[in-house]
Amino acid sequence: MAQHARQAVSVYYRPHPVTPANHPSPPLQARAESRQLGGDCLSGSVSLPNSKKMVMAGGSMLALAALLVTPHLGEGEAQPVASDACIKLEQVQNPVSRDRxxxxxALEAAxxxxxxxxxxxxPHCVLPPTTGRNGGQTEREAYPLEFDxxxxxxxTYENNQYTGYDFSFHR
Structure with missing residues (x-):
């Protein structure tokens, strides 16, 4: 049994096409110049030599312009967060059921x-007042939920009228 030498074949290997005997192959110098430009002389496609550099320069300029347009992003005045610390305890526990x-x-505002x-x-406790929508003082009262x-x-109340509700989590 005769053994034949196996050729190593790679997934990435692509042999050059064989040129017919009557068709002259391109000179070696033309092939080298084409590869330096990023193209393949046999396929006829030649890319620009500086296309990657141009894309990088354009992207850098765009990023710089974005930074110049918004130099102080995130440095604006922060809105004060209403404190959820009780200033007065009313009831030890008065949980609100799902029904209540x-x-x-269903209760209407005002x-x-x-x-x-x-x-x-x-209420379980009274929270510090905040500034309301109309610029007046908003009273806030807290009630724990029975199921959580x-x-x-x-x-919340403004001028002794009900204005709405909110939830405070992770007590």
Missing amino acids: LRRLL SPKAAVRTLLNQ PTTWLIV
């Missing part, structure tokens, strides 16, 4: 504070 929460959500207090009873004691229902 559902009834509060309802009197007394109507909300009738529905929710006394780490979450508080924050009820």
Whole structure:
């Protein structure tokens, strides 16, 4: 049994096409120049020598322009965050059930504070006042939720009228 030498074949290997005997191959110098330019002399496609450099320069200029347009991004005045620390404890525990929460959500804005207090009873604590939408003082009261004691229902009032609610998580 005769053994034949195997040729190593790579996935990336692409043999050059064989040129017919009557067709002259391009001179070696033309092939070298074509490869330096990034093209293949046999396929006839030649790319620009500095195309990568031009793309990098254009991208750098675009990034520089973006930095010049927004030099102080993120340095604007930060809005003060309302503190969720109690300034006055009213009740030791007065959790709000799902049913009372559902009834509060059905309550219309601008309802009197007394109507909300009738529905929710006394708050667990009173939070520091904040500035409201109209520039007036907003009173805030906190009620823990019965089904999730780490979450508080924050009820807000302006001029003794109910203006809305919010939730404070991770107590």
